[in-house]
Amino acid sequence: MKAIIFGAPGAGKGTYSTRMQNQLGVDVIAMGDIFRESVKQNTELGKKVKSYVEKGALVPDEVVLEVLKDRLKKVPKGKGFLLDGFPRTIAQAESLQSIAKIDVILMLDVPDQIIIERLTSRRLCKSCGAVYNIRFLKPKVEGKCDKCGGELYQRSDDNEAVIRNRLQVYKTQTEPLVEYYRKKNTPFIVNVTKSVDQPPEPMVEHMMAELKKMGLA
Numbered sequence: 123m124k125a126i127i128f129g130a131p132g133a134g135k136g137t138y139s140t141r142m143q144n145q146l147g148v149d150v151i152a153m154g155d156i157f158r159e160s161v162k163q164n165t166e167l168g169k170k171v172k173s174y175v176e177k178g179a180l181v182p183d184e185v186v187l188e189v190l191k192d193r194l195k196k197v198p199k200g201k202g203f204l205l206d207g208f209p210r211t212i213a214q215a216e217s218l219q220s221i222a223k224i225d226v227i228l229m230l231d232v233p234d235q236i237i238i239e240r241l242t243s244r245r246l247c248k249s250c251g252a253v254y255n256i257r258f259l260k261p262k263v264e265g266k267c268d269k270c271g272g273e274l275y276q277r278s279d280d281n282e283a284v285i286r287n288r289l290q291v292y293k294t295q296t297e298p299l300v301e302y303y304r305k306k307n308t309p310f311i312v313n314v315t316k317s318v319d320q321p322p323e324p325m326v327e328h329m330m331a332e333l334k335k336m337g338l339a
């Protein structure tokens with residue numbers, strides 16, 4: 123399966139894809155995670171992308187594409203992948219087209235108000251990147267990751283000003299991709315979030331069931 127999980131920042135791409143990863147037996151490629159890790163390690167890539175990530179601006183397409191190609195080379199032969207945070211522009215989608223044919227788009231449709239509420243209370247594990255929310259998806263022990271015991275932290279771009287910028291960038295640069303893939307007749311599995319405290323599991327089950335119907339899981 124070659125798939126894209128698509129939606130605004132805070133729509134739950136990371137939350138759902140990590141939950142589906144094992145069930146699907148695919149590699150999840152999360153662009154934001156790759157960039158944050160490179161910034162943390164202060165690598166050459168990290169130096170290039172830091173200022174963009176901090177402002178919530180898009181990293182230039184050529185840089186992103188290079189990273190994607192390198193990461194795709196590491197996907198074992200015959201294994202599928204799920205892209206989280208790529209493509210984010212039409213140009214990125216065009217480039218992707220010459221690399222792989224996408225089977226399905228997992229679309230997360232979440233109202234802005236819910237996104238802002240979620241992102242301002244989101245926390246991540248420093249060690250494994252697992253996503254929590256101190257209001258809506260609490261860890262069992264405060265401040266600690268359920269999976270690995272790692273310390274939870276708040277992303278520097280999860281503050282209201284940067285969130286608004288990320289949403290703006292999403293609307294102008296990324297949302298047109300819906301039209302783009304509709305025109306290409308790529309199948310969509312649409313998930314609509316209606317309340318801020320909706321647990322992820324039913325949606326994961328819905329997506330798994332739809333993927334099975336399509337012969338992709």
Ligand code: ADP
Binds near residue numbers: 186211288
């Ligand atoms: P979000 O919660 O906003 O979806 P991500 O973790 O996916 O966050 O991405 C964090 C940041 O990394 C983005 O705001 C952007 O600066 C950069 N980034 C991630 N993916 C891409 C991409 N495909 N193209 C350009 N920039 C990207």
Ligand code: ZN
Binds near residue numbers: 267268271
């Ligand atoms: Zn962890």
